[in-house]
Every structure is written in C-alpha cells, then in structure tokens.
Amino acid sequence: MTTLAAFAPRRALVDRLNPILVKEVRQALRGRYFKLMFWLTLGVATFAGLMVVASGASSDEIDALGQPFFLVMFGCMSAAVHAFTPFSAYLSTSAEWDENTHDLLVLSNLRPHQIVLGKLLSALTQALLYYSTFGPFLVFAFLLNGIDLLSISVLLVCSLVACTGLSLTGIALASLAPVKAARGILMAVFGAALVMVWGGSMGAAAEITSSPQNLRDPEGQMGVAFFLTIAIVVGGLFGAIALARFAHEEENRSTGLRLLSTGMLLLAGAWGAWLHAQFGDEEAAWGMQVGAGCVLLPAWLFFLTEPRALGRRATKHVSARRWLALLSIPFLPGDGRGVFLFLVHFVCALLGGVLALRFGATSGGFLEVVGMVSVFYAYTFVFLALPAAVASAFGVSARARLITRITIVVLVPLVTLGPALAGLLFGSRDWMELRHPLNPVWIMQKLMRPDKPFGVVIGLSGLALGVLLTFGLNAKRMTSGVIEVLAASRARREREQLARS
Numbered sequence: 001m002t003t004l005a006a007f008a009p010r011r012a013l014v015d016r017l018n019p020i021l022v023k024e025v026r027q028a029l030r031g032r033y034f035k036l037m038f039w040l041t042l043g044v045a046t047f048a049g050l051m052v053v054a055s056g057a058s059s060d061e062i063d064a065l066g067q068p069f070f071l072v073m074f075g076c077m078s079a080a081v082h083a084f085t086p087f088s089a090y091l092s093t094s095a096e097w098d099e100n101t102h103d104l105l106v107l108s109n110l111r112p113h114q115i116v117l118g119k120l121l122s123a124l125t126q127a128l129l130y131y132s133t134f135g136p137f138l139v140f141a142f143l144l145n146g147i148d149l150l151s152i153s154v155l156l157v158c159s160l161v162a163c164t165g166l167s168l169t170g171i172a173l174a175s176l177a178p179v180k181a182a183r184g185i186l187m188a189v190f191g192a193a194l195v196m197v198w199g200g201s202m203g204a205a206a207e208i209t210s211s212p213q214n215l216r217d218p219e220g221q222m223g224v225a226f227f228l229t230i231a232i233v234v235g236g237l238f239g240a241i242a243l244a245r246f247a248h249e250e251e252n253r254s255t256g257l258r259l260l261s262t263g264m265l266l267l268a269g270a271w272g273a274w275l276h277a278q279f280g281d282e283e284a285a286w287g288m289q290v291g292a293g294c295v296l297l298p299a300w301l302f303f304l305t306e307p308r309a310l311g312r313r314a315t316k317h318v319s320a321r322r323w324l325a326l327l328s329i330p331f332l333p334g335d336g337r338g339v340f341l342f343l344v345h346f347v348c349a350l351l352g353g354v355l356a357l358r359f360g361a362t363s364g365g366f367l368e369v370v371g372m373v374s375v376f377y378a379y380t381f382v383f384l385a386l387p388a389a390v391a392s393a394f395g396v397s398a399r400a401r402l403i404t405r406i407t408i409v410v411l412v413p414l415v416t417l418g419p420a421l422a423g424l425l426f427g428s429r430d431w432m433e434l435r436h437p438l439n440p441v442w443i444m445q446k447l448m449r450p451d452k453p454f455g456v457v458i459g460l461s462g463l464a465l466g467v468l469l470t471f472g473l474n475a476k477r478m479t480s481g482v483i484e485v486l487a488a489s490r491a492r493r494e495r496e497q498l499a500r501s
Contacts, residue, residue, distance in 0.1 A: 018362040020118025025090055025125050033091065036127060037084045042133060045076035049137060066146030067209050071202070073137040074155065080130040080200045081163045083194040089123040090170035092191055093242075094414065095185050102178070105246060114247040116171060116239060123167040127160070134148065141201070148433060151212045154224060155205055161228055163236030166197065172238035175245035222278075235265055239300070241277030243352075250311040254303065254333035258341055261299050265345055269293035269352025276356045282365030285356035286372040289349040293376055296345070300380065301408060303338030304388040304403050308477060310484055318488040320496055325489035329482060335392060339385060339474050346377045371447050375463070382466040383412050390475035416440075437462055 027033050052069045096102040105115055138156075143149060173190055177183040207214075212221035240260045244253040268288040275284035310318075314333055319325045353369040361435040391404040415438050423431025433441050437459030446456045 016046055017193050018114055018118045018121065020115050020124075021121045024119055024122030028088060028122060029091070029326045030124055033088060037080065037088075038129070038133075041076055041080045041130070045137065048072045048076065066141045066144035068146075069144055070138065070141035070147050070180070070203055070209060073134055073141060074205050075198075075202050077130060077134040077138075078159065078205070079133075080196055081127045081159060082201055085123050085127045085130070085163055086166035086170040086194060087191060088170075089119060089167040090124060090174045090187060092119055092122065092193060093174035094187070094493070095179060095411065096492065097174075097178055099427065102175075106248055112243045112251075116168075116242045116248045117349055118165070120167055120239075120349050123170075125166065127163050127167075130155075131160075140447060147209050148212050150215055151208050154215055155208060158204075158224065158231075158290060159201070160262070161235075162197070162201070165231040166194065168239040168242065170237045172242040172245070175242050203457050214266050218278075222274075224272070229267065233267065234295070236260055237264070237295070245280070248313070250313050252311065252333060254306060254315040255317065255331050256384070257313075258303065258331045260343075261296050262345065264296065265289070265292050265348045265352065269348070273356035277359060282357070282368050285353045285365065286369045288356075289373050290376050291352050291378065293345075293349065297380070297384075300338070300342060300345075300384055301388075301405055303351045304335055304385050305391075305404050305408075306333055306335045306338060307401070308335050308392070308396060310488060313489045315491075318485055318492060320489060320492040322486070322489055325485050326482075332481075332485060333387065334481045334484070336474065336477030336479070337485075339478050340380060342377075342385065346373075346381075349373050349377065350363050356487060368448050373443055375444055375447060375460075376440065376465050378418060378463050379443075382463065382470050383415070384408060385474055386466065386470040387411060389470065389477065392477065 027399060029185050040486075049069060049072055052072050053065065063344050096105060117459065138152060142149065142152060170190060173186050174183065237260060240257040246256055247253045268291065272285045272288035276282070276290065292377065317328075317332065319328060329337050330344045331337075350370065350373050357365055357369060387408050388404060391400070391407070395402065415433070419431045419433055419436045419438060423429070423433075423436075429447070435453075437443065437456060439453050443456055443459045443463075446452055
C-alpha cells in the first residue's frame with residue numbers, strides 16, 4: 001500500500017501532463033495491432049539475421065558480413081518505424097471518428113497541441129520500443145565489420161526524423177476525413193505511400209553502407225541535410241494541419257499554418273541561395289521556390305476557401321494597435337485574407353530567388369528567376385483563387401466549401417489535360433502533346449527561349465487577363481477581410497480604454 005500511495009502522485013502528474021499520451025500508449029500496448037506487428041517483425045528479423053550469418057559463415061566474405069546483416073536488420077526495423085508505427089497513428093486518429101469521440105476531444109479542455117502531441121508521443125513510444133529491440137542487432141552488425149559508426153548514426157537519425165514526420169502525416173490525414181468511405185480511401189493511399197517510403201529507405205541504406213565515404217564529402221552532407229529539412233518541413237506542415245483539425249471552429253485554426261507556410265518559403269530561399277552558390281545554376285534559385293510552391297498548393301487551397309468571417313476567439317488575436325492589425329491581415333483566418341497571404345508568399349518567393357542570385361556564384365539570370373517565379377504564381381493564383389471567388393458567391397457553408405475544394409482539385413487537372421482530348425478530336429498534335437497555353441509547365445519551358453512559340457505569347461497574354469479577372473472577383477473578399485480586422489482592432493481598443501477608465 002505504501003508503494004502504491006507513493007506512485008499515485010506521479011501517475012496523476014503524468015495524466016495531467018498529457019492524458020492523451022497515457023490513453024494512447026495503454027490502448028496501443030494492449031491492442032492486437034502492436035502485439036502482432038512487434039512479434040512478427042522481431043521474428044522475421046531474427047530468422048533473416050540467422051540466415052545471413054549462416055550463409056556468410058560458409059563463404060570467404062565473413063570479414064565483411066556486417067553490411068548485409070545490417071541491411072537486413074535495418075530493413076525490418078524500417079518496416080516497423082516507417083510503416084507500422086505511422087499507420088498505427090493513422091488508425092488511432094481514425095478511431096476517434098469511428099467511436100464518435102472526435103467532437104468530445106475538440107470540446108474538451110485539452111488544447112489542440114496537447115491532443116496532437118499526445119498522439120505523436122504515443123507513436124514515438126512505440127517506435128522507441130522497436131529501436132530498443134533492434135539496437136543489439138545493429139551493434140552486432142558493427143562488430144561483424146563492413147560498416148562504420150557514422151553510417152549507422154546517420155541512418156538512425158534520419159530514420160527517427162522520418163518516423164516523426166510520417167506519424168504526423170498519418171494523424172493529419174485521418175483527421176481530415178470524417179466520412180468513413182473517405183478515410184478508407186486515405187488509408188489505402190497512405191499505406192501505399194508508406195510502402196514506397198520503406199523501399200526508399202532500403203535504397204538509401206544500401207547506398208550509404210556501400211559508399212560511406214560520401215558522408216564525409218560536402219555533396220553527401222548536403223543530401224543528408226536536405227532530406228532532414230524536407231522531413232521536418234513536411235512533418236511540421238501536416239502537424240499544423242492536425243492542430244487545425246482538432247481546434248474548435250470558433251478558434252484560430254489558420255494562423256499557425258500560415259506562419260509555417262511562410263517559413264517554408266523563406267527556408268526554400270536559403271536552400272536556393274546555397275545551391276546556387278555551390279553550382280552556379282539559375283535553376284536552383286527559382287527551382288526551390290517553385291518546388292516549395294508545389295508543396296504549398298493544398299495549403300493555399302485551404303486558405304482561399306476558408307470561412308470569410310473571423311471566429312469569436314480569433315478576434316482576440318487581433319492587435320489593438322492599428323498598424324499591427326494591418327500587418328497581421330495576411331496571417332489571420334479568412335478567404336479574403338488568404339488572397340493577401342498568397343501575395344505575401346509571391347513576394348517572398350520572388351525576393352528569395354533574386355537574393356539567391358545576389359549571394360550566389362553568378363549574378364546573371366535575373367530575368368529567368370523573375371519570369372519563372374511570376375509565371376508559376378500567376379497560374380496558381382488563377383487556377384485556385386478564380387474558382388474559389390466564383391464559388392463563394394453561391395454559398396459559404398461548410399458543405400459548400402468542401403464541394404468547392406473538391407471541384408478545384410478535379411478542375412485543375414482537367415484544364416491542363418483536357419485540351420489533349422480536344423487535340424485528339426480535332427487533329428492538333430501540339431495539343432495532344434500538351435503544348436498549349438493552359439499548361440504552365442510547357443509555358444515555363446519555353447519562356448526564356450528567344451524564339452517563343454506563338455502559343456506562349458497567347459498563354460502569357462491570357463494569363464495576364466486571368467490575373468486581372470481574379471483580382472476583380474476577389475476584391476470584395478479582400479476588402480471585407482481588411483474592414484473586419486480594422487473593426488476588431490478598434491473594438492479591442494475601446495474595450496481596453498473602458499477597462500482603464
């Protein structure tokens with residue numbers, strides 16, 4: 001009894017720190033999924049390891065047995081931490097919908113970061129058990145020779161970061177689909193993606209263990225740093241999405257994601273500058289900005305189709321100072337303020353590409369960087385903001401916004417690929433090969449050529465008109481977004497003055 005009484009306060013402290021973590025760990029460790037996958041992985045790893053050792057002991061390559069043994073063990077561990085653990089995080093979040101407890105979590109006293117962090121820590125706890133189990137196998141692989149400690153350390157660090165990012169991705173994807181059929185589709189897609197990640201991790205492990213000297217070269221170190229950056233950024237992006245999904249509708253569900261997306265563009269600018277300084281290629285300066293923009297397409301779609309009005313709790317985030325309120329407009333929720341954020345991102349991408357040239361190996365390529373970034377953002381603006389503005393005139397309910405997002409996701413590929421079918425019907429070879437003004441990739445490929453095809457000139461002219469039309473249709477949303485923020489700032493100043501008096 002004395003021991004139990006001494007343990008009770010510590011248990012209560014753990015529950016207060018993160019009750020979601022305690023609940024998720026208990027359910028996971030008692031559930032069939034973890035037990036089955038844990039013992040299955042361990043059994044396969046043990047059998048495969050014995051086979052490798054037995055086959056190597058009878059050959060002349062016993063001195064280099066560490067590499068194949070490590071690859072087998074790392075492959076089994078990778079399947080556990082890169083596939084089973086993130087999939088478990090997806091199933092855990094999906095169960096909140098199946099058991100009708102998602103709304104209870106949102107309405108509880110728990111903050112969104114507590115919920116997401118609890119589920120993430122639960123997944124990492126399971127991953128830690130796998131790492132602890134496979135630790136002796138990896139040490140044994142080092143003792144067998146054929147692999148160095150640097151390769152093992154780099155692979156383990158990258159593996160842990162990837163596991164964290166994939167777990168956050170699973171939590172976010174499961175939180176996006178309240179409908180069971182949609183969750184089933186996402187589960188199949190996510191499972192297939194995890195299998196591909198597992199295959200990629202095996203390929204990376206084979207490359208690193210066979211050529212460990214590359215980790216001591218600048219290019220190899222750049223590759224590792226680039227992978228870690230991508231994994232952290234993607235994990236942070238999906239983590240912000242999960243935070244928004246577990247927040248109440250009246251709360252500010254958008255500012256964190258907007259700040260994170262802006263930080264991604266700034267980070268892309270830094271990478272572009274570094275790559276341009278190393279290789280002197282202008283494509284590195286604008287390619288990183290275009291790549292970051294492609295990653296942010298779902299986020300922009302969400303921002304441009306948000307509810308127009310600020311929630312009751314979101315108005316509390318508006319500063320009483322007028323100039324601060326004006327500066328915060330792009331980072332506050334709302335579809336009109338999403339247009340302002342897109343313009344801020346365009347300026348960040350443009351400045352990032354130009355500064356990459358400034359601090360790079362060569363100062364040329366200014367027109368190429370400006371042209372490529374501007375064309376990409378112009379097409380994105382027309383493809384996303386134009387249909388969003390048109391749809392907002394017909395309905396602003398949650399169902400209407402969902403239909404708008406699905407329509408845009410379907411419409412954009414149709415606009416790009418549809419002319420290929422028309423070209424097949426009318427015998428236009430250019431259109432069949434996607435050489436038409438509605439294909440931004442073709443326009444960007446031909447943009448810097450001195451002898452531009454006539455279709456490029458038509459495409460750029462139509463693009464300019466499309467941008468003007470999009471601004472015109474979004475003017476009302478943008479104006480109402482500014483007026484609402486200024487009104488909230490003025491109301492807060494009045495409340496503060498009344499409180500002081």
